[in-house]
Each structure stands twice: as C-alpha cells, then as structure tokens.
Amino acid sequence: MQTLNAQDIMNSNVMFAYEGWSIKYLATFFKEKNISGAPVVAPDNELVGVVSVTDIFQFENQDMDAKVAALRDYYQSAYGDDLHINDLQSWSHNAEENCTVHQIMKNRVISVTGNTSVSEVCRVMLNNKIHRVFVTDEGKVKGVITTSNLLTVLAESGE
Known part of the structure; x- marks a missing residue:
C-alpha cells in the first residue's frame, strides 16, 4: 500500500453535476x-x-426564511430584480425545484494530483473531514477517490 499513488486507486469514471441544475434534479441524479x-x-x-x-439535506432542513433568502439571492443574481415577498414565500414551498446546485455547492474543491501517495490522500481527507477527494491534472478532474476506495485498498493489502 505504501507504493500506491492516487492514480492507482482512483475511479476515473467521474460523474459531474452542473451548477444550473435544480436541487430536485440533483437529488434524482445522485439516486439514479x-x-x-x-x-x-x-x-x-x-x-x-x-x-x-x-x-441537499442541509438545504432541505432550512427554515422558510432561509429558503426565501436563497430564492431572493438566486433571482436577484439571475435577473437583477427583487421579487415580492409573497411570491418568494409561495415559491419556497418548492424551493428544491426553484433553487440551483450553485446555491448549495461548496466553492472550494479539495484535490490531489495523480502522483500523491495514498497515505497523503488519507491525510488530506482526514484533515478536511471529507469523504471524497478529486484527482486533478491542470485543473481538470481525472478521477475521484472515496473512503470506500481507501477501505478496499486497505482490505486487499492484508495489513
């Protein structure tokens, strides 16, 4: 296991989400x-x-005021208009259809390069309290390593 690098254990079949998708569509995508x-x-x-x-769970568990604020932010940035509070409150009941991935995503992408050692990948994930790290090359995602990938490597190493 000590000689393995990120590129040796990554899954290169990475599924991407688009920032303009609705949160509801994203949830369906994850499930499918x-x-x-x-x-x-x-x-x-x-x-x-x-x-x-x-x-998604954090968004869905927000109170009505937070969802109204998210909708207001979205429509102001997309259209430059301020909507009437009654419209926002009405739309907040279906906020998962009216808000986008961009509103709930994390802007910081934590990544490693293909030649990063597996032990360093573990440190990065632990230090950042994350369950997946992306393997990138010149800003492009080439693969993903999840905690399941790391557990598989550990189980197969016999250590």
Whole structure:
C-alpha cells in the first residue's frame, strides 16, 4: 500500500453535476447514479465546486426564511430584480425545484494530483473531514477517490 499513488486507486469514471441544475434534479441524479457527491461544473465545463447529499439535506432542513433568502439571492443574481415577498414565500414551498446546485455547492474543491501517495490522500481527507477527494491534472478532474476506495485498498493489502 505504501507504493500506491492516487492514480492507482482512483475511479476515473467521474460523474459531474452542473451548477444550473435544480436541487430536485440533483437529488434524482445522485439516486439514479448511486453516488453521494460530485464535482460541479459551469456551462463551459469549468470546475466551480463540489456538492454532496449532505448539502441537499442541509438545504432541505432550512427554515422558510432561509429558503426565501436563497430564492431572493438566486433571482436577484439571475435577473437583477427583487421579487415580492409573497411570491418568494409561495415559491419556497418548492424551493428544491426553484433553487440551483450553485446555491448549495461548496466553492472550494479539495484535490490531489495523480502522483500523491495514498497515505497523503488519507491525510488530506482526514484533515478536511471529507469523504471524497478529486484527482486533478491542470485543473481538470481525472478521477475521484472515496473512503470506500481507501477501505478496499486497505482490505486487499492484508495489513
């Protein structure tokens, strides 16, 4: 296990989420693909963040005022208009359809390079309290390593 690098254990079949998707669509995507998180890309495929089921749960468990604020922020940035509070309150009942991935994603993407040692990958994940880390090359995601990947390596090493 000490000689393995990130590129040796990463899953190169990375599923991406798009920042403009509704939160409801994202939840369906996660369920259909049987994944719990994904890197987020903009329409030009630029890597802009990361989102997970935890972000969805946190959003869904917000109170009405927080959802109204999220909707207000979205519509002000998208259209430059301020909406009437009655409209915002009405729409907040379906906030998962009216708010986007961009509003719940984390802007900071924690990544490693392909030649990062597995032990360093573990340290990065532990220090950042995350369950997945992306393997990047020149800003492009080439793979993902999850805690399950690391447990598999450990179990197969016989240590």
